[in-house]
Amino acid sequence: MNMYIQPEYEVIRNSDKCIACRVCERQCANLVHSFDSETGKMKADDSKCVNCHRCVCLCPTHALKIVKSDDTYKINANWDNQTINEVYKQANTGGVLLSSMGNPKPYPVYWDRMLVNASQVTNPPIDPLREPMETQLYLGKRAAKIERDEQGKLKNTLAPQLKLKVPVLFSAMSYGSISYNAHESLARAAEELGTYYNTGEGGLHKDFYKYGKNTIVQVASGRFGVFKDYLESAAAIEIKMGQGAKPGIGGHLPGAKISADVSETRMIPQGVDAISPAPHHDIYSIEDLRQLVYSLKEATEYKKPVIVKIAAVHNAAAIASGIARSGADIIAIDGYRGGTGAAPTRIRDNVGIPIELALAQIDQRLRDEGIRDEVSILVGGSIRSSADVIKAIALGADACYIGTAALLALGCHLCRSCHEGKCNWGIATQRPDLVKRLNPDIGYKRLVNLVTAWNHEIQEMMGGMGINSIEALRGNRLMLRGIGLTDTELNLLGIKYAGESM
Amino acid sequence: MLPKEGQFRDPSGCAVTGVIDRSGRGMTGEGMIEAISVMHDRSNGLGGGFAGYGIYPHYKDFYAFHLFYDKKEAQEGAEAFIRRHFEIVYSSEIQTRKLPSVTDEPLIFRYFLAPLPQKLANSHLDEREYVARCVNRINAEIAGAYVFSSGKNMGIFKGVGYPEDIGRFYRLEEYEGYAWTCHGRYPTNTPGWWGGAHPFGLLDFSVVHNGEISSYDANRRYIEMFGYKCTLQTDTEVITYIIDYLVRRRGLTLEETAHVLAASFWSTIADKGEEAKEQETLLRRMFPSLLVTGPFSIILGYTGGLMALGDRLKLRSMVCAEKGDRAYISSEESAIRKIEPNLDRVWSPAGGEAVVFELYGKGGLAR
Numbered sequence: 001m002n003m004y005i006q007p008e009y010e011v012i013r014n015s016d017k018c019i020a021c022r023v024c025e026r027q028c029a030n031l032v033h034s035f036d037s038e039t040g041k042m043k044a045d046d047s048k049c050v051n052c053h054r055c056v057c058l059c060p061t062h063a064l065k066i067v068k069s070d071d072t073y074k075i076n077a078n079w080d081n082q083t084i085n086e087v088y089k090q091a092n093t094g095g096v097l098l099s100s101m102g103n104p105k106p107y108p109v110y111w112d113r114m115l116v117n118a119s120q121v122t123n124p125p126i127d128p129l130r131e132p133m134e135t136q137l138y139l140g141k142r143a144a145k146i147e148r149d150e151q152g153k154l155k156n157t158l159a160p161q162l163k164l165k166v167p168v169l170f171s172a173m174s175y176g177s178i179s180y181n182a183h184e185s186l187a188r189a190a191e192e193l194g195t196y197y198n199t200g201e202g203g204l205h206k207d208f209y210k211y212g213k214n215t216i217v218q219v220a221s222g223r224f225g226v227f228k229d230y231l232e233s234a235a236a237i238e239i240k241m242g243q244g245a246k247p248g249i250g251g252h253l254p255g256a257k258i259s260a261d262v263s264e265t266r267m268i269p270q271g272v273d274a275i276s277p278a279p280h281h282d283i284y285s286i287e288d289l290r291q292l293v294y295s296l297k298e299a300t301e302y303k304k305p306v307i308v309k310i311a312a313v314h315n316a317a318a319i320a321s322g323i324a325r326s327g328a329d330i331i332a333i334d335g336y337r338g339g340t341g342a343a344p345t346r347i348r349d350n351v352g353i354p355i356e357l358a359l360a361q362i363d364q365r366l367r368d369e370g371i372r373d374e375v376s377i378l379v380g381g382s383i384r385s386s387a388d389v390i391k392a393i394a395l396g397a398d399a400c401y402i403g404t405a406a407l408l409a410l411g412c413h414l415c416r417s418c419h420e421g422k423c424n425w426g427i428a429t430q431r432p433d434l435v436k437r438l439n440p441d442i443g444y445k446r447l448v449n450l451v452t453a454w455n456h457e458i459q460e461m462m463g464g465m466g467i468n469s470i471e472a473l474r475g476n477r478l479m480l481r482g483i484g485l486t487d488t489e490l491n492l493l494g495i496k497y498a499g500e501s502m
Numbered sequence: 503m504l505p506k507e508g509q510f511r512d513p514s515g516c517a518v519t520g521v522i523d524r525s526g527r528g529m530t531g532e533g534m535i536e537a538i539s540v541m542h543d544r545s546n547g548l549g550g551g552f553a554g555y556g557i558y559p560h561y562k563d564f565y566a567f568h569l570f571y572d573k574k575e576a577q578e579g580a581e582a583f584i585r586r587h588f589e590i591v592y593s594s595e596i597q598t599r600k601l602p603s604v605t606d607e608p609l610i611f612r613y614f615l616a617p618l619p620q621k622l623a624n625s626h627l628d629e630r631e632y633v634a635r636c637v638n639r640i641n642a643e644i645a646g647a648y649v650f651s652s653g654k655n656m657g658i659f660k661g662v663g664y665p666e667d668i669g670r671f672y673r674l675e676e677y678e679g680y681a682w683t684c685h686g687r688y689p690t691n692t693p694g695w696w697g698g699a700h701p702f703g704l705l706d707f708s709v710v711h712n713g714e715i716s717s718y719d720a721n722r723r724y725i726e727m728f729g730y731k732c733t734l735q736t737d738t739e740v741i742t743y744i745i746d747y748l749v750r751r752r753g754l755t756l757e758e759t760a761h762v763l764a765a766s767f768w769s770t771i772a773d774k775g776e777e778a779k780e781q782e783t784l785l786r787r788m789f790p791s792l793l794v795t796g797p798f799s800i801i802l803g804y805t806g807g808l809m810a811l812g813d814r815l816k817l818r819s820m821v822c823a824e825k826g827d828r829a830y831i832s833s834e835e836s837a838i839r840k841i842e843p844n845l846d847r848v849w850s851p852a853g854g855e856a857v858v859f860e861l862y863g864k865g866g867l868a869r
């Protein structure tokens with residue numbers, strides 16, 4: 001017996017508006033829409049709809065909307081519809097539930113429980129339209145010896161750093177999990193913005209080597225596409241130890257997404273599932289990590305910073321302290337709301353901790369140990385707006401990774417069906433007919449627009465605080481106040497409650 | 503009851519002024535008292551203080567500690583600590599003058615000290631670091647005792663009141679030094695604790711400051727990594743620690759320190775000559791968390807010189823002037839004119855531009 005499950009969303013077509021142009025039919029890779037030649041009307045199969053809104057956006061007469069079904073089982077606060085349906089699905093198939101994008105559960109969002117300060121009377125706000133308002137920064141180690149040449153000038157004893165014009169980078173999304181056109185959009189946007197995009201664990205397509213100085217290449221447990229030219233082409237190398245959406249497990253790219261091009265880039269056979277193991281099999285402890293960090297540095301002649309990316313988990317602060325002593329230049333922390341192309345639902349929704357708490361604890365721990373200058377801190381998962389960026393930096397981050405927000409700029413509607421490989425927006429798919437829907441000329445411009453807009457907002461908020469360099473905001477927790485938080489939460493975040501003065 | 507200084511953050515507006523005779527000739531504290539009295543309205547009677555350099559020529563080789571004691575027991579505790587770490591060469595209560603406008607003064611004592619050689623050797627610290635740590639420990643561990651001056655051949659004198667009254671209270675007309683700085687305070691809270699007045703001192707560094715910095719917590723959380731404790735939670739305290747860290751512990755010049763504290767904008771640096779561009783970029787990349795933003799103007803006093811520095815947007819006034827061997831720094835020109843009406847030169851330094859005046863030929867801290 002296969003239990004029938006009522007679709008979660010319904011496609012509603014306004015028949016007064018519909019002109020039966022069949023655009024929706026052609027646009028939907030899930031084959032929701034069809035034309036009934038007998039009645040001359042359009043039909044919809046709700047059970048196939050993933051609610052990606054492609055048809056809604058493209059319908060020329062705006063005849064479509066998608067609504068949440070009001071069908072329900074007997075109301076039960078413990079056994080809600082979704083929980084019951086998931087049991088049915090698993091009883092039907094015996095399979096692990098898969099999902100994509102970030103954790104959608106109603107856990108607290110700490111960004112929304114922090115408020116930002118502004119200057120009044122005793123200290124003037126600064127107008128970013130009139131005065132310089134610096135969002136440029138460098139990422140990497142800052143601990144360096146003071147040495148002078150014969151004329152007494154300071155020598156540059158710093159390890160290599162990354163220069164960013166804005167405090168935002170595009171986070172790791174592999175070619176394979178997302179499309180060629182999505183990668184091209186990210187690479188070109190990073191170049192224009194003076195920041196970086198990240199290849200993820202899927203290697204670097206040969207066409208994109210030309211964006212190398214704005215590229216962070218990833219070395220993950222599967223080692224896909226890792227070879228000398230790959231490492232040398234990049235501005236920095238990121239070792240992926242974990243990912244916020246699925247801490248503790250590896251990756252799984254279904255064979256359907258391994259096209260000829262993806263297979264060449266990843267250096268694996270076409271059409272076969274690409275599995276990255278949960279651990280790096282050469283890293284079973286912190287000393288091993290140190291060896292990989294230094295192997296990569298040796299391979300690239302100590303010219304590039306090495307980033308170590310971890311998922312935010314319970315012991316993140318101690319882990320970060322170990323990483324800071326491992327030779328890494330930058331730590332990237334990914335919160336439990338970070339996106340993914342595919343993850344087991346239970347892991348996505350139940351494993352890991354909020355990035356806000358992990359960040360606050362890591363920054364404080366590194367300071368307590370006097371090693372905050374050994375590493376820069378990057379945070380992601382999920383940074384949703386310029387306000388989140390401001391708050392993250394005030395808590396102690398150097399800069400923020402954005403993934404989901406970047407995909408939204410490219411058209412993603414958060415249908416959380418990336419793992420099915422049929423993304424109607426041409427992002428999380430390798431189907432050529434779908435990929436070509438994302439025009440990189442437009443896509444990159446939209447990414448540039450988004451980050452530029454955020455940067456303006458960041459400048460406005462900094463100006464309001466009387467701060468004219470993003471570096472003077474970093475770790476400046478007195479600029480934050482909590483609202484609706486317990487004492488424990490305030491302590492963990494290291495901030496005061498709204499209304500408490502300086 | 504309002505909490506005591508240090509239990510909350512207390513931004514304040516202020517007046518600052520300073521003078522140095524570069525030939526090394528002594529001046530009494532009277533001139534400073536006169537100068538600061540002109541800027542009476544920039545203070546509100548809740549704090550005033552002075553730092554004098556070259557005032558203890560007979561004890562110039564010893565660390566001069568000035569301490570406030572809230573109560574007798576604090577004195578016993580502090581003196582026991584001092585005896586365990588230093589030889590006390592001379593000690594006495596600091597002579598003051600009773601004034602109706604200065605009330606609630608604590609016990610105020612002065613000690614001339616030499617570190618105990620064996621203790622110092624065992625600590626594996628350099629002498630100045632040893633002394634600085636002892637000061638920190640007294641201030642953090644002995645309740646009711648507070649070291650507010652700890653340099654050689656210099657001294658800080660401060661308290662709650664208008665600065666001109668504080669100067670007379672300490673009888674500064676009886677001291678002679680080659681350099682003086684002075685501070686009148688306009689705090690936005692009213693703790694009324696003597697230790698909270700300025701200048702703030704650490705060894706022979708003294709800082710007077712006018713402004714309210716917006717980078718405070720970024721600076722504080724960074725500098726506390728290196729063993730400093732910002733117990734007073736004032737801008738002046740954190741700025742003093744930054745200067746001490748960069749100059750004494752990292753060996754930067756004053757000019758380089760200024761390029762960290764009040765770094766030029768990246769856009770300004772881009773327009774500079776190759777060498778300046780390279781050096782200033784390097785300093786910003788090494789010490790980004792020590793950039794101080796928001797309004798400030800400070801006068802740093804140290805053995806042999808004074809440095810004036812304002813924030814990079816010049817959000818606080820600062821005037822420099824020269825007359826013969828004497829150089830003057832002040833929040834307002836009027837204060838300088840009051841003690842020297844005929845000046846050779848008067849100018850306003852640009853935002854972020856350090857102005858350094860040092861004794862002739864003494865090889866001070868400037869490059």
Ligand code: SF4
Binds near residue numbers: 019023025055064
């Ligand atoms: S795209 Fe809109 S108008 Fe065209 S067939 Fe579909 S619902 Fe009707």
Ligand code: SF4
Binds near residue numbers: 100412425
């Ligand atoms: S990338 Fe595509 S498939 Fe994935 S959530 Fe966004 S719209 Fe849906």
